[in-house]
Amino acid sequence: MNASDDNRPHVDEDWKRQVETERAKQPEAQEELDGPVLLPGFEGLVQMIVMQALMLLGVLGSPDDEEVPVDLGSARVMIDMLETVQEKTQGNLSAEEAEMVKQHLMQLRMLFVQVQSQLGSAPAPSEPKKSNIVLP
Numbered sequence: 001m002n003a004s005d006d007n008r009p010h011v012d013e014d015w016k017r018q019v020e021t022e023r024a025k026q027p028e029a030q031e032e033l034d035g036p037v038l039l040p041g042f043e044g045l046v047q048m049i050v051m052q053a054l055m056l057l058g059v060l061g062s063p064d065d066e067e068v069p070v071d072l073g074s075a076r077v078m079i080d081m082l083e084t085v086q087e088k089t090q091g092n093l094s095a096e097e098a099e100m101v102k103q104h105l106m107q108l109r110m111l112f113v114q115v116q117s118q119l120g121s122a123p124a125p126s127e128p129k130k131s132n133i134v135l136p
Contacts, residue, residue: 042089042097046082050104053078057108057115072116079108 054060055068056075086101093101 042093043100045085046101046104049078049082049085050108053082053108054111057111059111059115070115070119072112072119075112075115079105079112082108 051060053075056071056078058068058070061068082101082105086098086105089101090098
């Protein structure tokens, strides 16, 4: 052993391998945290509206596994929003996109009626509320 070898600091190379291993695992861990990825574009927009409606109808839980209370009024707004998207994009969608929106709307409407009948207390969506304003 040489005297100059004793004075040289010992470099631990294991930490470099550990950092590289952790960096390789990081994208996988980030994907798990982020949850499902919505598709960009029209399909993603429709998915987002449908998922919100399903959560508000109590069918789909929240991402953090908390129980989401049923909110028929807000669910109705989401269904109406999807119907507005359908109306405003009519003639501009591919056959597959138009069918996707049609199917989602049909399923959400049937589910809305089912949840509404189970709760039994909500007014039908077609019944307008009577105003308390008295006109002269």
